[in-house]
Amino acid sequence: MTPPERFFCADAARARNDAFVGTAPYGFVWVLIEYRRSWPANGFDGLDLDPRTKALVFSAARAHRARVLLIRRHGRRRAAGSGRWAVLRHDGSGALRQQWGDWRRDQDLAEIVTALDSPGEPGRPPVVLVCAHGLHDACCAVRGRPVGGVLSARWPDLVWECTHVGGDRFAANVVVVPDGVYYGNLDARSSVAVVEEHLAGRIRADHLRGYTTLYPPQQAAVAAVLGRFGPAGRHDYAVVGTARDGDGWRIRVSGTPPRTSVLDVEVLARRTPAHRLTCRGPAGSSAVVYEVTSIRAG
Template sequence: MTTTGRFFCADAARARGDSMVGTAPHGTAWVLIEYRGGWPANGFDGLALEPGTKALVFAAAQAARARVLLVRRHGRQHHQGPPRWAVLRYDGTGAHRQRWGTWDRDEELTQIVQALDTPDLNAPAFGTASLDAPEEWGGRPVVLVCAHGLHDACCAVRGRPVGRALSERWPELVWECTHVGGDRFAANVVVVPDGVYYGNLDAGSSVAVVGEHLAGRVRAEHLRGYTDLFPPQQAAVAAVLDRFGPAGRHDYAVARTLRDEDGWQIRVTGRPPGPAAVDVEVRARRTPQNRLTCRGPATSSAVVYDAVSIRPA
């Protein structure tokens, strides 16, 4: 996977044994814009779109705290019809709240603004949760594979083989996407609107992990975290999954989070056959200074969240 003399942040992170637990960026809304040309290093921000349209979409996404990602099918071929856009939201119920549309002209992307301004994508104005979603997957979650090589080399080197493997298995569900965070954990896969981040994947493990996810089983291995939770809470849920085995995305919930001088006391409640409630103690620590990305030569430290105890509530 490496080239002699060249630095790859994902290789270095694996050699160090970097923990990826609790590293999923917080957020519950996503904007996907299919863009079939080359992706700028800074993604949507770098696109040469009509300025007024771009400003409207950017402002609406900021107001909704939505992440904007450029997407494309693997291989950049076999395009049918105009490119698509989507707004997806996680609401905690498991419903796949999605609004899809198409665009030929830049100005048509203003449809995204209306979708972002509608909190409930199940509202009558939008019909069902998957209105305008391709019929072949009927509102199932979307699988995003970060393959943004201009942002970080590891996203391309590790992401594209994963994109190929997943696309061959679930061609209707899988899109390659721009930067999702955590370059050193490439290949990264995000399932939306479930809001689940997976990392350190390769072609084989990605098919297994996504297959389990689609079957309603999230495993602790390769899990970075749930995006509706904050890092210590993500670490607590991951620890419960690691201790008691895989579970559905909504089988565990964080019921209480208490901060103390040593860290956090987090109560996680569950559904059968998992435990009804457990208390997880999480502590944070900083790593030594390391080079964490391929593009940046500067070093920095990262925060690691460790679950130091798990006990019945």
């Protein structure tokens, strides 16, 4: 008897042409912890750390609505030596701040709690995270690790592999923090072009899942504007108004000169038919898709 063909959620999503715009998880703060050993399926939650320290970090991260991710350099599996940790923040003014430290003992991670209450330093280069969490979802390893390899070769000081960032079916996923920008459906070639453009201040719509500082309909509106008018910097467009309009939203987007000053974007949401959305998940899950129906000058 022939065994059933193995299911890969990213292959299935591409075959269905699943929309990925508006799928960036909302958030402003990230905690990164370098962990070179094998990552548990549930990431930081599954680590065998000093219970008191782990509880302190978890509680502080939850209070700040921070996402905790394990990170490691591509291809490096040595366990000896100290690791690094970081708190990265996209604050309300749009400033991008970071604070880094080292840890050797579990108790050293308690410094993260203090860092979460500190503003951090501006001016550091962004961190490029590639989801390669194969134990969480096979596609994150199959598609993520080759992307992690090629990006690490190009920008060795900026790029880290990381645990689950959400949206397994859009692997390979790349997140630039503290900018708060999610990209998906990447491969080795497209990832280099996307990151190169991002670092040059040109965010393109092609692989953009969204900005984490915006809600899904707002993410879809900004992505549509970028698709219509071309690449722009992270803060060249701002959402200045959001109103529910029947079954959708009217999103007002303001651009910096020489771009159109104000645009009104209409967005509708719909649910997809039920599908199997992750490699481990059950069949029969639906997703929300955000469709832009019009863009006009405000």
